[in-house]
Amino acid sequence: RGALKPNFQDHIRELFHSHNPAILVVMETHISGVRAREITNRLPFENAIHTDTIGLAGGLWMLWxxxxxxxxxLASTEQEIHAIIKVPNSDSNWLFFAIYASPRSAEWEILWNNLNKTADLHDMPWVIAGET
Structure with missing residues (x-):
C-alpha cells in the first residue's frame, strides 16, 4: 500500500525529527498526481518532486x-528523478539521481542511457540513490 499505509506519515515525521535529512527519497509510493501532492503537503518538507506510478506499482518522491x-x-520519468543539488553558502554542487529501476531490461537500458546523457551534459560530481 506504500504511502497509503496508516502509519506512513507518522513514520516520515519520526525520521525527520530523529535524523533531520536535507533530502528524503521515498520509493514504491504507489501514488502519483494530486493524491501524492496532498500527502507530501502534510509532511515536514517544503518541496517535493513526484514521478508517475505505472498502474499501482512504482512511484518515487524526492522531498527537501x-x-x-x-x-x-532537471528531468524525471517513472523510474528516475534528476536534479542538481547546491548547498547554500558553499560552492558544493552535484547531480543527484533518485532511481527505482524497472526489472524489465528494455526500461533498465533506457534508465541508464538517461543517467549517462544527463551526467555528460553537466560537468560535476554525481550521486545515485535508490534501487536497481
Whole structure:
C-alpha cells in the first residue's frame, strides 16, 4: 500500500525529527498526481518532486527543505528523478539521481542511457540513490 499505509506519515515525521535529512527519497509510493501532492503537503518538507506510478506499482518522491539545499529539477520519468543539488553558502554542487529501476531490461537500458546523457551534459560530481 506504500504511502497509503496508516502509519506512513507518522513514520516520515519520526525520521525527520530523529535524523533531520536535507533530502528524503521515498520509493514504491504507489501514488502519483494530486493524491501524492496532498500527502507530501502534510509532511515536514517544503518541496517535493513526484514521478508517475505505472498502474499501482512504482512511484518515487524526492522531498527537501530549501533552507538546507537548493534543488533544480532537471528531468524525471517513472523510474528516475534528476536534479542538481547546491548547498547554500558553499560552492558544493552535484547531480543527484533518485532511481527505482524497472526489472524489465528494455526500461533498465533506457534508465541508464538517461543517467549517462544527463551526467555528460553537466560537468560535476554525481550521486545515485535508490534501487536497481
Amino acid at each position: 527543505n530549501s533552507e538546507r539545499v537548493d534543488v533544480t529539477h
